[in-house]
Amino acid sequence: MLSVYGITGFGIILLGLFIQWQVYVSRIVFTFAVSSVVVALSLFYQGVVSGSAVPVALAALTAAVRGVLIPVLIVRNLHETPWRAREDRPVIGTASSILIALALVIFGLWLFQWAIDRTIGAAGAYSALPFAMLFEGVFLIISRRNAFIQMVGYLEVENAVLLLASWGFPGLPLVIEGAVVLDLLGIVVVAGIIMRMREESISSDDRAAAAAAAEDLKG
């Protein structure tokens, strides 16, 4: 029968592959938001089953921060930089990147089962899925040039870490897990500021270069 861990684990792997398939940043961000909500639902389930409030609180935090706040912030940033709306020069072609991501998932599953006890945590063998997703997220960062998509790749890795921690090591204190989630918010804000500064510096350079060229033309 369908296991909640199986559905969640394979669900996030599949959503990761959907992200690899997409070209438009808004769709990638939306898929990431759905993935985060799936992670939050899994944590909520874990909290209800174990009768612990910690996973439930973490689920609420995850849904609010990764499922809503961060995607909204990214999309808002995207509106200000419309030329970043799609990945036009991926490092690796879409079909090849899906295949490589699949190969990395298989490698991740094998590595987990080879290196870590497969009976670890409540999710048992399914704990290998978030571990495999780590590789999927890292590969997303490598395979794309668009800064927003790379950021989504980073967030995907963080989602995988969170899920792995809660499935494989359910005793982790809330303060650590909460800190991971809130760190992300800080990273998104800082990355947004850095990108804004970079755009401004590029455009001011361009303006200076254009002014110099105009002066040259005057003779």
Place this chain on the structure above:
Amino acid sequence: MLLLLSLMQLAYVALLAPLFAGILSTVEEKLESKAGPSIFQRYFDLLKLFRKESVVPTVASPFFRIAPYVTFPMYLFLTLVLPIITAFPLTFGPVVDFIGGGLIFGAAATVKKIAAIDSRSNYAHLGASRASSISALSEPIMVLIFILLGVLSGTNNPYVINNTLQTSSAWYGSLLHWFVVGAFFMVLLVETGQLPIESHTSAEFGLIDQGIPIEYSGTELALFQWGGYVKQFLLMSVFLNVFSVPFWVPMKLSFPMIGLYLSIHFVKMLLLTLIFALLNETVSKYRLYKNFDFITMTFAFALLAGLAFYLTGGGI
């Protein structure tokens, strides 16, 4: 008795196949707020074509003329071996399993492509070339799907797979099964020319399936088109009866049950046709080279089915 049921199944598929093609076109037009053709338009078209004379390119060999008379019976034969109205094998049921059925589908497609090349038309060559490059990737995925179904039921016989899924809620609810359903649905979209692949357009950019019979006319074209409708009907039925909704297909010989199931099957087909129409009207068409991305995702679904099976240690 089984022979009678076989003939009944043959008549059911051959006669109703153009109707579902007609319903699909009509619903698509309605969704575009157009009046649309009658749902029986495909029958009128076939009748018209059967009455018209055939024009054959002077450069084509006799094979070009013979090909539709070879492929059409192949599709009719497949109606006798697949579980359409019963979940127990009819007279010809034990002749082939899924792999065998897939080979017959593949043989029919190959004959069509050779005939298209034989016509010496550039557009027919274009269609055959594109169809070959897509099917070279999609058909191995189909084989992978059948192998995964073999894991599920211990055989590649579609009747046994149907019985297994009907009787075992554990297998029906397994991740392996649902990933296979997803993969087969995507292959079904490719094989029946629905969006986002859309191979049934006559525009040059998307010319795939329509390019192959471009030099045919009269009776040969009618057989070509009718065979296409039968193929679509069969694949949709397999998706419904074996993969996604295997329930209610009669597992024992009972005429009232089979009669009742005919109407249930009709409703199932109608719903799937509506889903196709909705997809065709809401999903953007892919650029030709982007079709391979779609096929790669189909492969991903099939591979994840295998991984789901492996991860649970071979259990459910």
